[in-house]
Amino acid sequence: MPPDGRSASRVRTFPLIAPSVGVLLVWMIVPLAMTLWFSFRRYNLLNPMLTGFAGLNNYRFLIRDPALPAILITTVVIVLAILLITISAGVVLAVVFNSGFPGQGIARVLMISPFFVMPTVSALIWKNLLMHPVNGLFAGVMRGLGFTAIDWFGSWPLSSIIIIVSWEWLPFAFLILLTALQSLDEEQLEAARLDGAGSLAVFFFIQVPHMARAISVLVMMETIFLLGIFAEIYVTTAGGPGIATTNLPFLIYQRALLAFNVGSASAAGVIAIILANVMAALLIRTIARRLDV
Amino acid sequence: MNRFKTQLAGGIAWIIAILNFFPIFWMLLASFKSEVEAVQTPPLFFFHPTLANYRDIFALQDYAGYAFNSIAISVLATLLMLLVAVPAAFAMAFYPGRYTRDILLWMLSTKMLPAVGVLVPIYLLSRDLGLLDTRTALVIIDFLSNLPIAVWMLFTFFRETPKDIIEASRIDGAGVGQTILYVLLPLVAPGIASTALLSIILCWNEAFWSLNLTAHNAAPLTAFIASFSAPQGLFWARLSAASVLAIAPILVFGWISQRQLVRGLTFGAVK
Numbered sequence: 233m234p235p236d237g238r239s240a241s242r243v244r245t246f247p248l249i250a251p252s253v254g255v256l257l258v259w260m261i262v263p264l265a266m267t268l269w270f271s272f273r274r275y276n277l278l279n280p281m282l283t284g285f286a287g288l289n290n291y292r293f294l295i296r297d298p299a300l301p302a303i304l305i306t307t308v309v310i311v312l313a314i315l316l317i318t319i320s321a322g323v324v325l326a327v328v329f330n331s332g333f334p335g336q337g338i339a340r341v342l343m344i345s346p347f348f349v350m351p352t353v354s355a356l357i358w359k360n361l362l363m364h365p366v367n368g369l370f371a372g373v374m375r376g377l378g379f380t381a382i383d384w385f386g387s388w389p390l391s392s393i394i395i396i397v398s399w400e401w402l403p404f405a406f407l408i409l410l411t412a413l414q415s416l417d418e419e420q421l422e423a424a425r426l427d428g429a430g431s432l433a434v435f436f437f438i439q440v441p442h443m444a445r446a447i448s449v450l451v452m453m454e455t456i457f458l459l460g461i462f463a464e465i466y467v468t469t470a471g472g473p474g475i476a477t478t479n480l481p482f483l484i485y486q487r488a489l490l491a492f493n494v495g496s497a498s499a500a501g502v503i504a505i506i507l508a509n510v511m512a513a514l515l516i517r518t519i520a521r522r523l524d525v
Numbered sequence: 526m527n528r529f530k531t532q533l534a535g536g537i538a539w540i541i542a543i544l545n546f547f548p549i550f551w552m553l554l555a556s557f558k559s560e561v562e563a564v565q566t567p568p569l570f571f572f573h574p575t576l577a578n579y580r581d582i583f584a585l586q587d588y589a590g591y592a593f594n595s596i597a598i599s600v601l602a603t604l605l606m607l608l609v610a611v612p613a614a615f616a617m618a619f620y621p622g623r624y625t626r627d628i629l630l631w632m633l634s635t636k637m638l639p640a641v642g643v644l645v646p647i648y649l650l651s652r653d654l655g656l657l658d659t660r661t662a663l664v665i666i667d668f669l670s671n672l673p674i675a676v677w678m679l680f681t682f683f684r685e686t687p688k689d690i691i692e693a694s695r696i697d698g699a700g701v702g703q704t705i706l707y708v709l710l711p712l713v714a715p716g717i718a719s720t721a722l723l724s725i726i727l728c729w730n731e732a733f734w735s736l737n738l739t740a741h742n743a744a745p746l747t748a749f750i751a752s753f754s755a756p757q758g759l760f761w762a763r764l765s766a767a768s769v770l771a772i773a774p775i776l777v778f779g780w781i782s783q784r785q786l787v788r789g790l791t792f793g794a795v796k
Contacts, residue, residue, distance in 0.1 A: 331530070346546075357548055411787045494645055
């Protein structure tokens with residue numbers, strides 16, 4: 233390339249990159265600015281007379297809402313529980329699947345399939361066909377074994393949601409961890425075994441450390457998706473009983489599209505954005521370190 | 526000993542894989558049952574299969590309309606996305622400049638904005654623009670929310686294509702258009718195909734915006750299935766049949782693209 237190649241190529245590439253950057257800029261700034269703006273306004277779709285600057289009132293009402301701590305805890309519990317389940321099970325499964333057994337390809341397809349099932353289907357199949365307290369498969373099996381059937385969504389609503397969403401996200405964790413594990417140098421494993429390392433030692437001192445970066449990427453990606461869990465709650469419990477399964481997204485949905493309180497919903501939206509951004513900043517730093525442009 | 530361990534691992538893996546797939550299999554079974562058999566206790570494994578449920582969802586519930594919406598939205602959003610993302614990824618991979626890195630990371634950061642944080646403005650904008658319950662709104666949203674993933678995925682594919690080959694074809698007298706058409710495109714086609722596949726999967730399964738912005742006209746399959754959660758929707762066999770049809774094509778796409786998927790969904794951080 234000639235010495236001035238850099239500036240020449242920048243002129244040439246600008247029209248290629250500009251459309252992507254342009255639409256994303258609009259897509260990011262306009263809604264974000266509107267959310268922020270509304271969060272300081274008095275704005276209720278049912279009451280057009282109510283206008284004007286609300287100051288911090290929307291935030292004040294939100295924070296004083298006695299339900300808010302419970303809702304924030306539910307939001308965080310969903311994220312943490314599913315992270316713990318999917319990643320610990322994913323690590324073990326990745327190691328088991330990495331051993332090269334007959335029919336491995338088909339078994340892997342069976343493992344990852346739930347990830348491609350749309351969330352509304354997963355939620356309804358689990359809610360009805362499997363977890364229904366009378367006609368569900370689990371109830372049938374429990375009774376067949378002589379136990380009383382569990383009323384999943386009545387007695388354990390949050391756990392039920394966590395089980396369903398974990399089933400959806402385990403394949404994602406598994407697939408990424410397996411991919412990471414497959415890049416492990418076979419010779420390194422062989423050397424460790426020759427030095428007398430047992431399976432457990434290999435697992436904890438070689439395989440798990442090798443998956444460390446994949447695990448950290450997983451934690452951040454999943455957190456961002458799981459903070460937004462909505463469809464599964466929408467079709468199974470609708471946030472109930474009471475507020476037992478109401479997380480932040482569902483609260484915003486209720487405020488905005490059921491109560492038409494734009495100001496209050498926007499204030500909750502700002503909180504959701506701040507929560508997600510803490511994770512996002514970490515994720516972007518990790519990915520940036522690996523990006524050698 | 527080692528052989529025994531492998532067999533043990535294989536056995537465990539197969540048991541877990543089957544258990545993990547079982548809900549999908551159980552749904553497939555239920556879709557061939559009658560409504561009475563579907564809710565029967567103890568659960569029924571052997572029965573006389575019927576296709577009545579599949580007939581019913583086409584005859585009674587306008588399944589084709591919802592499926593058309595899903596197909597139209599996924600395909601249009603994906604095409605639009607490729608149109609914008611391919612040139613950008615191409616430029617950044619082959620002619621990286623001083624700001625390439627910043628642009629890529631910034632694009633990634635737009636994906637981190639939780640959808641629910643902007644539900645209110647998007648809903649109000651759609652309403653004011655007359656786009657509530659239209660396919661247009663969902664096409665635009667799916668296009669924009671998958672664009673960063675697509676640019677990243679294409680970028681990682683393009684970067685693995687040897688740059689020399691382009692130089693060589695230029696020296697041999699090929700024009701820019703010819704170079705792209707005959708040299709570059711065949712090389713990057715697999716990458717573009719798997720990016721398109723991932724995009725279709727994500728659009729097809731998108732539920733948050735579908736549930737909040739559509740009613741009937743533009744409702745895709747995710748929203749149609751959600752309508753079974755209403756009390757009158759306690760038709761398990763029919764729900765199962767509708768679900769099987771809704772997930773079958775995407776399941777196949779997913780199996781095909783599972784390897785490239787990891788790269789796309791982790792922004793190249795895991796390959």
